[in-house]
Structure formats: structure tokens, C-alpha cells
Amino acid sequence: MRGKIVVFASPSFFMFVGRSLIAACGLLAAFSSFAAAPAAAAGNTVVVLNSRDATITLLDQTTYKEINTFPVGKEPHHLMPTPDNKSLIVAAATGNALLFLDPKSGQLQSQVKDIVDPYQIGFSPNQKWFIANGLRLDRIDIYGYDGKNLKLAKRLPLPSMPSHMAFTADSALAFITLQGSDELAAVDLATQKVKWTMPIGKQPAGVYMTPDNKYLLVGVMGSDYVAVVDWRTQKIVKKIKTGDGAHNFRPQGDNRHVFVSNRVAGSINVLDLNTLESVGSIAVPGGPDCMEVTADGKTMWVTQRWLKRVSVVDLGTRKVIKTIAVGRSPHGIYFNNRASEL
Template identity: 80%
Template sequence: MSEFARRFIGPIVTVCGLLIVVVNITIASAAPPVAVAPAASAAAMPVLAPSVVVILNSRDATISLIDENTYKEIGSFPVGKEPHHLMPTPDNKSLIVAAATGNELYFLDPKTGKIQSQVKDIADPYQIGFSPNQKWFIANGLRLDRIDIYGFDGKALKLAKRLPLPKMPSHMTFSADSTLAFITLQGTDEIAAVDLATQTVKWVMPIGKQPAGIYMTPDNKYLLVGVMGSDYVAVVDWRTQKIIKKIKTGDGAHNFRPQGDQRHVFVSNRVAGTINILDLNTLENIGVINVPGGPDCMEVTADGKTMWVTQRWVKQVSVVDIATRKVIKTIPVGRSPHGIYFTNRASEL
């Protein structure tokens, strides 16, 4: 278990139970400091051997474990209710799984998929994320119309504010300097910019019907927003709050995953059953991959050659050869597969 996970399940479990009622309560300062290693930079990340693929089946409330080499299921187990999204801890020694309606987080060993620990009384953690400088951690409460902002000092999390947002805060990304968090609001067709230092909404702007995934370009210049209720990605100059371009993709433009080369990013189109390849230099759609059945979350191997895709509507995961843009393998999993992760992964830039 990582030091981060140990620290989280010590004071945070108790405190979060109280924070549901008493927001201003803080973590006791008497606890001894615990060091947490920072996340490795993209250049320093080792290229790992093929590993266990972790897949969240949101409708079944289970996790499927797939061997990346053989494409065979090597395990499955129950986990909370509606596990949707997941991410590694800053020290890369644990994988956090957010069980939304279960109101809890699970910490897994990212190499084996085995449960390390469980944290209860975390209200509706639909989407989760750390700021680039790792000083902030956010949990989006889609059902509760709010986000919970935690400060992270490298040792422990402390709730800074529960911030109401109208309505259905979904996905998130951050500015490169970690001053702003950008949240898509599916219920009001907007995106919000949240000032992390003051924990206040800096601005809100209309973006299009049912925005979902949101991604900051590597140059920190534009936001890309998947407009799920339509068929395009909105390119936003976030400093002026203006949409400068709409990149036509496919119906149900939903989520993003960079290839890891700082040049290309993939966007899944759930309704169209396709994935588009966007050129980040030209902001153009340069290709399409057919992945029917509600493609959603994507994971890319460290060499940038293979992509795994969850398919929400057909209980399966597809493996795509990126060079040929063809599905080379389909793997049955549980109902409504959503989040996906493996350690042999490309950079998220």
C-alpha cells in the first residue's frame, strides 16, 4: 500500500464522516508527517512490461482484470456502487477507484489490481483529479451538483470547500500552473472555471449541449471540450472565454485520451461508435477508428501503438492497433464498462 493510501485511510476516513455535517473541521495536526513521493515526469516514466488491465464495470459494480498479453480475464470482484473513474496516486503506488453512488474510494495495487484499502463516506465521487502541482484534489459530485476541493500538502488531504455548481459537474482538467480547475456542467450546457486558491467560481460560459470530457492542450493555450449532445469538440480560448473553433467528430463526442506524443489526442464518440484522431498542432480531425457499442474511456500503451477502449453499451473492451486504425481484439467484460487503466501507459500530455 502507498504512503498516500495509508495517510488517506487514517485521519481522512474519520474526518470525512464528520465533514458531512461540520464543514470547517480540520485534520488533527498531531499526526506525524508522512512523505509522499511526487508523480514521475513523463520523461522519467519507465516503459513497463505488459501488465494487468483494470476495467470498471459501472452497472455491475465490479472490476474486471485482464492480462494485457493474453487478453484473458484473470479476475473479477465487486466494488461499491457505480465505479466510474479511476486515477493513480501521486506516488504511483496505488490506483484510486471512485465508486460514485457507493460514496467510497478504493485503493488498488496498480500492478495486480488487488484491493489495498477502502475509504467510506466520500460523497458521490464521480470524477476525481489532482492538480498538476499536486496541491489540490477534486471530487466531482455529479448527483449532488457540487465539487469537493481538498488541499494536499504532500502528506495528507484536507477539505478546503464544498462548492455548489449548477448542474451535474462531470469531467475536469486544470491549467498548467494549477491556479484554475475547469469543470464541465452537463445539466446547464456550460463549463466553469474554479479559482483553487479562493475556492470560488471565476467564470462560467456556455459551451454546447451536454459537455462531457475536457482536456487542456499541452501548450496550455486551449481547452478541448467534448460536446456529448452534439457531434463536435469545442476549442476554447479559456483566457478570453471564447469558442474559437468547432471540430466536427461524431455524435456523442465524449472523452479524451492523448497518444502520449504531445501531438495527437483521441476523442470517443459514444453515439456514433467511433474514435477520432485530432492533431493538436492544426486542431483538425485527421482520422477515424470504428469502435461500435458506445466507446468511452481509452488507455494507450507506453509505446503509443495500441489503445484499449471501453464500450459502455455492449459489455466489452476493444483493443485497437493505432497505426492501422483497426480493432484487433474484443474482450467481454461486465455491464457498462467505463474507466480503464494499466501501468504500461503513455503520458497523459
């Protein structure tokens, strides 16, 4: 993979991975073609990744009805919008591919093969860096990004099982949870070297930087708490008790609260970012995992890994108001009319 270049071509955001830069006409020949899927009203499509089925299910956010389910690369786990919001990137881990979807309709735009084990992906806040965590291969791939092209800068081994990531506000450091070695790693993005590692708890998963850039919150999946980390001193300053299997985070969008899903407990805790305390919980059975919040802040959609379902939660009453059948082991979830990630 050394020296490979990834080229993004707006507005359709086509992408090619090769050993050298190639002419634009060569880009079009590099992509697989997909049939367009039916779509809901613009912005109302919910994208759900069914990891074990190797499929994506599209749901209508208003009617809760299934629009379409279509096959993709094996084990699609995580997803995120591109910086220009023209595409939604889906990482198919054991499928060794990145898929590009229209973020409003969920229709496939293109795919890139031979991206090895992209489990979790992320852009740094300044959009200079793009990282793909290879959980099963114990490494991360760091790409430089110039707003159009991605170029592999470093393939960095990390023991073991690099999972989720977060960044400092200045994009100097990336923080990677290591599920296999029960650690948190800090990677210097300028040098592409590990700056430090620290023990964090059994099977750390989700990691979230507080809006003030002061603390990291780490979901300790092998236990029942969120570790509050002063990343400057590399110390755990607090443990917020949540529920068994504390896993992933989603901000409410009010710059004050963040949700954490507890896979084993079948619940979601509401954390106050000012007090660093749990201020409530929501019962969502069946391995709640990834969450998405509507732009108006009224509802949250949650994937239930063990029940092949998605639940819709009324955030006013903190009750599940709807469950929708999807594929096996639903993981990542996204819709375009989403709340801020602060």
C-alpha cells in the same frame, strides 16, 4: 464533512477520513480488508470498471484473458493513479467511496467510505489540490493536499451535474464541465470560488487542456463536435466536427495527437493538436468511452459502454484487433505500462 481530514500513509497508501487527526494505530482499524486477487505479470494487468455491475474486472494485457472480477462500491466510473504512482484510486460514485488498488496488479489495498458521490476525480498539476466532482449532487469537493494528507477546503455548489475536469498548467484554475446546464465553469483554486461560467454546448463531458496551455478541448456529448475554447477570453474559437456523442479524451503520448471517443457514432477521432483538425477516425461500436494507450504507442484499449466489452485497437492500422467480454457498462480503464498523458 467540514473539517474532515484524509490521511495517506506511504508506502501502502492507507487512508482514513475522520473529524480530526488520529493516531497512526487508529488508521489500521478504519479500513475494510479484501482478499488478494490473482495477478498477471507485473504491469500487465488491465483494470476495467464495470459501472452497472459494481465490479472491477482485471484482464491480462498480453493474453487478453480475464484474471478476476470482484465486487466494489456502486457505480465505479473513473480512476487515476496517485501522484507517487503507488496506488490507483477508483471513485465509486453512488457507493460513496474511494478504493485504492495496486496499479500493477489491480489488487485492492484499502478503501475509504463516506466520500460522497465521487464521480470524477483529479489532482492539480502541482499536486496541491485534489477535486472530487459530485455529478448527482451538483457540487465539487476541493481538498488541499500536502503530499501526504488531504483536507477538505471547500464544498462548492455548481449547477448542474459537474462532470469532467482539467487544470491550467500553473494549477491556478480548474475547469469543470456542467452536463446539466450546458456550461463550462472555471474555479479559482486559491479562493475556492467560481471565477466564471460560459455556455459550451449540449451536455459537455470530457475536457482536455492542450499541452501549450492555450486551449481547452471540450467534448460536446449532445452533439457531434469538440469545442475549442480560448479560456482566457472565454470564447469558443473553433468547433472540430467529430461524431455524435463526442465524449472523452486520451492523449496518444506523442505530444501531438489526442483521441476523442464518440459514444453515439461508435467511433474515435484522432485530433492534431497543432492544426486543431481531425486527421482520422477509428470505428469502435457500442458506445466507446474511456481509452488507455500502451507505453509503446502501438495499441489502445477502449471500453464499450453498451456492449459489455473492451476493444483493443492497433494504432498502426487503426483497426480493432480484439474484443473482450467484461461487465455491464464498462467505463474507466487503466494499466500501469501506459503512454504519457501529453
